[in-house]
Amino acid sequence: LxxxxxxxxxxxxxxxxxxxxPGVRLVGSAPERRALQSFVVDGIHxxxxxxxxxxxxxxxxxxHHCAEPAHRRFGLAASVRASLGLxxxxxxxxxxxxxxxxxxNFFL
Numbered sequence: 094l095x096x097x098x099x100x101x102x103x104x105x106x107x108x109x110x111x112x113x114x115p116g117v118r119l120v121g122s123a124p125e126r127r128a129l130q131s132f133v134v135d136g137i138h139x140x141x142x143x144x145x146x147x148x149x150x151x152x153x154x155x156x157h158h159c160a161e162p163a164h165r166r167f168g169l170a171a172s173v174r175a176s177l178g179l180x181x182x183x184x185x186x187x188x189x190x191x192x193x194x195x196x197x198n199f200f201l
Contacts (some may be wrong), residue, residue: 100128103177103186110190111175116197120172121163128177131158134193137200139171145199146173149192 104126111117111132120131134142143155154174157164164171175189 100177100179103181103183104128104130106183106186107175107177107189110186111193114190114193114197116201117193120167120169128181129174131172131174133169133172134197137196139173141200142173142196145196146189146192149188149195151189151192153189 107128107130108119111119111130114134116135118133118135120133133139137145139155143153146153154176156171158172158174177185
């Protein structure tokens with residue numbers, strides 16, 4: 094159970110970090126979530142963002158995530174998904190946040 098509390102804490106930190114970046118929109122808001130979050134950044138295609146984040150050493154997934162009908166419903170071509178596990182730390186979330194800020198400056 095200690096492991097789950099840690100993932101929950103990291104998820105909350107991840108959501109807070111993403112929400113602090115202008116132009117980032119979270120996709121999905123289920124009250125009981127696991128340690129992952131899908132999102133889009135206004136003006137940057139998710140696949141381009143995924144490639145950029147990879148070049149910054151940040152691993153994310155891009156695409157429909159087996160939820161193409163949901164993406165269509167929200168008018169999204171795709172989304173980016175950050176997933177956390179027991180091997181992640183607050184430093185990883187900081188690295189994602191910094192890479193997203195850098196991507197905004199690069200693309201916009």
